[in-house]
Amino acid sequence: MLNIVIFGPPGAGKGTQSELIIDKYKLVHLSTGDILRNEIANKTTLGIEAQKIIEKGELVSDDIVIGMVKNKIEANIEGNGFIFDGFPRTTEQAEALDRLLEENNTSISVMISLDVDEDELVKRLLKRAEEQGRKDDTIDVIRNRIKVYNEVTSHVCNYYSKKGKYCPVNGTGTIDEIFERITAVIDGAETKRPCCCG
Ligand code: UDP
Ligand code: MG
Numbered sequence: 230m231l232n233i234v235i236f237g238p239p240g241a242g243k244g245t246q247s248e249l250i251i252d253k254y255k256l257v258h259l260s261t262g263d264i265l266r267n268e269i270a271n272k273t274t275l276g277i278e279a280q281k282i283i284e285k286g287e288l289v290s291d292d293i294v295i296g297m298v299k300n301k302i303e304a305n306i307e308g309n310g311f312i313f314d315g316f317p318r319t320t321e322q323a324e325a326l327d328r329l330l331e332e333n334n335t336s337i338s339v340m341i342s343l344d345v346d347e348d349e350l351v352k353r354l355l356k357r358a359e360e361q362g363r364k365d366d367t368i369d370v371i372r373n374r375i376k377v378y379n380e381v382t383s384h385v386c387n388y389y390s391k392k393g394k395y396c397p398v399n400g401t402g403t404i405d406e407i408f409e410r411i412t413a414v415i416d417g418a419e420t421k422r423p424c425c426c427g
Contacts, residue, residue, distance in 0.1 A: 230335045231256060231310035231419060234317070234326075236385065237343035238378045239371065240350035240357070241400050242407060246343070247314045249408045254415065257305040260314040261294050264301070284364050286373035288318055288381065295325045306333050313337075319381055323388045339418040340389040341411055343400030347375060 231254055235243045244260065251258050265283060268276030279289050298316060305311065317323040330336050345353075351371055358366035365374065389395040396414045400407055 230308075230338075231415070232313070232330065232335060232337050233310070233415065234313045234337055234340040234389070235343070236340055236389075237345065237400060238347075238350055238382075239374045240353040241343040241345045242353075242404070243314045243343060245404060246408060246411055247312050249404075250312055250411065250415070253412065255309045256312045257301075257308050257310070258314060259298060259301050259311050259316065261289075261297060261316040261318075262314070264297050265289060284370065286365055286370040286377060288377060291319055291321050291325070294318070295322060295329075298326065299329055302329055302333060306335075310335075310338070317385055320384055320388050323385050337389070337392075337394055339396055339414060340386075340394045341414055342386055342395060342397045343407070344397055345400040349401060350375060 233250065233256070235247055235250070237243055247258055247260065250256065265276070265279045269280045269283070270276070275293065279293070282289050294316060302311065313326065317326050327337065354366050354371045355368070357363065386395055398407070398410045398414060
């Protein structure tokens with residue numbers, strides 16, 4: 230199985246690049262943000278709770294997201310592998326993900342971290358707000374999401390770095406240029422020739 234974590238701050242391009250990666254490597258997309266937005270759209274109990282947290286730019290609890298990920302992994306364990314987009318967001322979630330994969334006799338192949346500077350992130354998210362109208366793409370919420378990323382989520386890099394799986398990729402440029410950089414890393418990881426992994 231090929232299991233990829235795509236990582237980076239809000240607006241780094243995780244969702245966009247995930248679509249291209251899925252197409253090429255035939256993976257299952259596991260975006261916890263998309264699952265949560267689906268729960269909100271369906272007005273489930275979980276969705277109603279999560280909405281308040283998301284609209285403040287805070288993180289939904291580890292227990293909730295780990296439960297969602299567990300269900301999705303178990304339902305798709307026969308496939309080629311997964312791309313984890315927007316998860317793990319805490320070191321506890323990263324540990325739980327490793328345990329879940331181990332229980333299913335598989336593991337993370339590589340973590341791709343998209344590097345983009347903060348001004349560019351804000352610019353992209355404000356543009357997305359115009360296009361998609363996401364309620365958490367307002368300037369105050371964006372600033373808080375970036376703050377939460379810097380204070381909590383960015384530490385997840387260390388977790389994968391210690392395991393030799395952290396691969397930073399320059400996330401600025403055209404979508405195709407970035408995708409090319411990503412496939413170079415994945416193809417290196419697939420043939421056990423990590424080209425840039427710590
Ligand atoms: N979120 C969360 N845990 C997750 C995924 C999403 O708490 O595992 C919440 C969080 O409030 C985040 C929002 O959902 O700001 C949107 O997440 P998504 O990954 O879709 O946003 P992105 O970072 O890709 O812009
Ligand atoms: Mg996203």
